[in-house]
Amino acid sequence: MKKDRSALSRRDALKLTAAGLGALALDPIKMVAQEAATPFGAEFPMLDSLATGEWWAKGGAAAGAKGKGKGKGKGKGPSAPPAMDVPREDVVAFAIYTHQNGVLKMTGQLYPLKPGESREARLEIQRDGEWKEVAKADVIYPGWDVHFRLENWDASQDVPYRVRHGENAMFEGLIRKDPKDKEEIVVANMSCNSSRTTGLRPEIIDNLKAQNPDLLFFAGDQTYRHTEHTAGWIEFGLQFREIMRDRPTICIPDDHDVGHPNLWGENGKLSVIPGNADGGYMYPVEYVNQVQRQQSWNLPDPVDPAPVERGITVYFTRLTVGGVDFAILEDRKFKSGPAGKIPQMGPRPDHINDPSYDPKTIDLPGLQLLGERQERFLAQWTQDWTGTEMKAVLSQTAFCGAVHMHGKENERLLADLDCNGWPQTPRDRALEEIRRAWAVHLCGDQHLAVTVKQGIKEFGDGPYAFTSPALVNTIYGRWWHPEDEKPGPNPIANSPLPWTGDFHDGLGNKISIMAYANPPDITDEKQRADGYGVVRFNKKSRKIVFECWPRFSDVKDGDKGQFAGWPITVDMEANDGRKIVxxxxxxxxxxxxxxxxxxxxxxxxxxxxxxxxxxxxxxxxxxxxxxxxxxxxxxxxxxxxxxxxxxxxxxxxxxxxxxx
CATH class of the missing domain: 2.60.40 (Immunoglobulin-like)
Known part of the structure; x- marks a missing residue:
């Protein structure tokens, strides 16, 4: 990290991360005036309506959410979020943090505050049994999030913390020391947390506590509330705070978090057509930046912090935990939208169902996936091993289309441009960079758990990738189901699954299917194939283990409690699968x-x-x-x-x- 970026003051760092939001340090009179207004303009009164203006007078969560389900993308609208008006001793909902290179960054999320209540929160840490206040910060409106940045952080010991507001409200947790002395670093790989299924997630939390991951990775779609991000984000926090409170957490927003059915960010331009396949963002910059700030401010500083078009912020960066170095990508931010750039060959610009089409005809010059800035970052990241023994890449979605059925078990789709299998040429460039570090790729988004060996020029010459299942899969089902119902060449020996082996996806990419977890019955809560992944990085053996756990599993059952086909163990060096001459x-x-x-x-x-x-x-x-x-x-x-x-x-x- 360049010194001039890491040495930003707290206030300057907040301004950089929340570009486009205007001044953050407001006096109480101006703050009350701003809170009384529609913060995103008269054209967008529905954005964050449950947590803005006179939110306490809007009849509670159910009334505030009424009618908000229409046009929510895949499936019906979500159920009502939790009430925003809580006892005042409970207004600090949760906190998330990371620490890297001596810098601790923590985000506290508050429920909406009422007139007359302080717009300031404090961070305290415990040393030698005594609590000490170490930082104060403004609570940002809209969003009600607060951010603390501490430099010269000592990551060699566990430190209790608490985020406080007023006299009685607080949220407590533990800032864990960097587990660099552990032989095995454990990562929980999660995504797609259906807002249609409300309430807590004890079946998942209990298992995660038993597995005790060193890092939590939420790959996107933490909430599907689209126009009500603060309410949805608080709901997510209530569901996962018991595991997030005491370990570093990565949350990267995906399409539904920013209110889209699908997202092609195209460097931040404005999207103007239904479905957003023209590329860009449809909601105001201030709303997009608020979502990104609430979810990802706690990450290490962006490696290249310049905003994209219209002042939309970026967060792509790196985080090292216990000697495992994670590149955190934004694979939606720079990607080209298909509408108007390639011929439409299906019912919508991003879906292809024409069996006669040639995948090469849509791999056009100039189309972007990660964009030049992130490709440059990856190239630099692969060569820098400071404090690092193994590497992994984290992003929202998969660099292939490892799925056949979309939405319903009989609805076959040849190619989905929403995955990172398109555009193919920049997809190959990204995989070549990942391969140069012998890194694995972890992601979510697809609502179908899959482990693949990527192919670039030949089958199996690229890195391994693990797409986590949906945490709660009541939004959209997907299935791996070859039309001829036959395995591909080189199937996995003794696999309990019938359709492993080498395949071309609908975009012509070479993929080797190692395991998949189809939902037996998407209408049955216990058979939706939802759950989460666990990835174990063994620094001594240089092996990576992919585990895939059903939502209602019991980890005490051991490996037999996992989805069929898992666990899968791979050698780090096998992420470069080119033929040795x-x-x-x-x-x-x-x-x-x-x-x-x-x-x-x-x-x-x-x-x-x-x-x-x-x-x-x-x-x-x-x-x-x-x-x-x-x-x-x-x-x-x-x-x-x-x-x-x-x-x-x-x-x-x-x-x-x-x-x-």
Whole structure:
């Protein structure tokens, strides 16, 4: 992180993250006046209506939500959210945090405040048994969120905290120390939390507490309340706060969080057609930024914080937990919308049902997926291994279309452009970068749990990817169901699932299906195939385990309680699945320093991969003939160690003793 970005004052950081919202530091008189107004303009009185203006006089949550279900995208509208008028000792609803490179960032979410109540909240931490106030911050309207940033944070110990408002309201939790001494780092992979099923989620929370993840990753659609984000976000917080209160949490908003049925952000432009397939955002910038601020301000500072068009903020960044480095992407923010750019070949611009279409005809020059800024970030991230032993990429949705049936079990769709399998060329570029770090990809969005091995030029030459199931799947069902009902070539041996193996998705991408969790009956709460994923990164063995747990499972049952086909264990190095044609000399490092090693093809300067060596010995592999350079360094490949190397059979490649 560049020094001038990480050293922002709290107020300046808030202004940067909430660009387009106007001044945040308002005196009480101006604050009351602003709260009495429609904050997003007279054209959008429905936006956050349950938490704005004279919210307490609007008849409660049920009355406020009446009629808000119309036009909510997939399926019917949600049920009423919880009431916003709560006892005043309960106004601090929940908090989420992360810490990175000595900076703690925490977001506290409050219920709406009433006239005369303080618009300030405090953060206290406990040291040596004594509570100490360490920060104060303004509560932001609209949104009622508050943000604390502490620098010089000591991540070597657990620290109790509490967010306070007034005399009696508080929310308590634990800021966990960085688990860098743990051999295995555990991540919960979650998404798609149906607002149609209200109430708490004890069946999920109890299991997560038993599994005790080091990091929570919510990949999007934390709420489906569309125009009522604050109410929906508080509802989500009530459902998951018992697990979020005491561990770092990543929440990245997806389409439904910002009120869309689908989202192609196209660098922030304004969307003007129903369904939003023209690209951009349909609601005011202030509302989009509020959603992103509430959900993602607690993340480490953006690596490239410049807003996109119209002042919409960005949050793509990185977070290291226990030596596992997570690149956090915004795979909706820069993606091109299909309408007007490719021929329409289905009932709507983003759905293709024409069996005669050629996928190459929609992979057009200039179409974007991650966008140039995020591609640049990924390229830099793959080469920086500071404090890192393994890597993973986190985003909203999958880099393929691993699904056949959409909405109903008999509604087949050939290709869905809403997934990251389109556009294909930038999809391949993204996977090539992920492969260069031998990283896995974790995501959600699809309402269908799937583990795949991505293919770029050949089947299986890309990284592994795990799409989590919907947490609560009462919005939209999906199924993996090949039309010929046959497995693909190279099916998984002894799999309990009939349709594994190599397939082309509807966009022509090569994918190898390892496991999928079809819902047996989408109308039965116990058979909707909802749940969550758990991913285990073992730093000693360099293995990654994907687990997939049904919503109503009992983790005490062990592996047999998981969906059929899981758990799946993969080697970190297998995320680069290219065919090996030879080896360079085995590298033996004198000081056993576990350096970072990079292999570069001299012909064109292509970086094959950059990884941290384990145990001080490493034999580079290559995938074609020619000459290669080996670079190395403590945390980055800082210097050329060997040049002009040519591949040989492994036993003939020899050995080189080196010092970094």
């Amino acid at each position: 030879g080896y360079l000399p085995e590298l033996v490092f004198e000081d056993d320093s576990n350096p970072v090693v990079q292999v570069v093809k001299e012909k064109d300067g292509e970086i094959l991969y950059t990884i941290r060596v384990q145990g001080g010995r490493f034999q580079p592999r290559v995938y074609e003939g020619g000459q290669y350079t080996v670079r190395a360094g403590k945390d980055q490949p800082e210097k050329d160690l060997l040049t002009g190397l040519e591949p040989h059979a492994k036993e003939q490649a020899g050995q080189k003793t080196l010092k970094v």
